[in-house]
Amino acid sequence: MRNKLERRFLICTTIIFLGGLPLVLKKVNIKDSLLILFMNGYTNAIVDRFLVNRNILSYPVRFIPKEFKSNVLFDFLYLPTVSLWLYQLTKNDKPFKIIFKIVSIVSSLFLFELWAEKNTKLIKWKKEWKWYYSLISLNIRTLFSRLVIEIINILDKKQKD
Secondary structure (H helix, E strand, C coil), X not given: CHHHHHHHHHHHHHHHHHHHHHHHHHCCCHHHHHHHHHHHHHHHHHHHHHHHHCCCEECCCCCCCCCCCXXXXXXXXXXXXXXXXXXXXXXXXXXXXXXXXXHHHHHHHHHHHHHHHHHCCCCEECCXXXXXXXXXXXXXXXXXXXXXXXXXXXXXHHXXX
């Protein structure tokens, strides 16, 4: 019964993220959007695969469990979409404000991961994994993604001049 509720939860959140993705894509340059989505998905998959293969964390309830040990929805849809939205939100901000917004929002979203780990079978951390590792990792990955896009935009602008 519990797994059914968790699967429904995954379906509902997937519908919400897929529904919101076109709204976010519409407001950001397509080059930036694709870079953010693909780079984020790629880095998430690498980090997740590393952690899952070393039994540091697991996803007992997930989509396509026979094919993937990681949470493909989080890796390729949820976090990339949030990163794209954060890029849109910080596109015209100065560095300190960008860092502040990203850390504030990602840290707020992390509270959901913490709740899910305690109350569902969507994610399970092993004893050596501490909550703050996830918090730091999510923030670093999101900030890194934002930094890379900014560097690419600066280089692109210099090349056009």
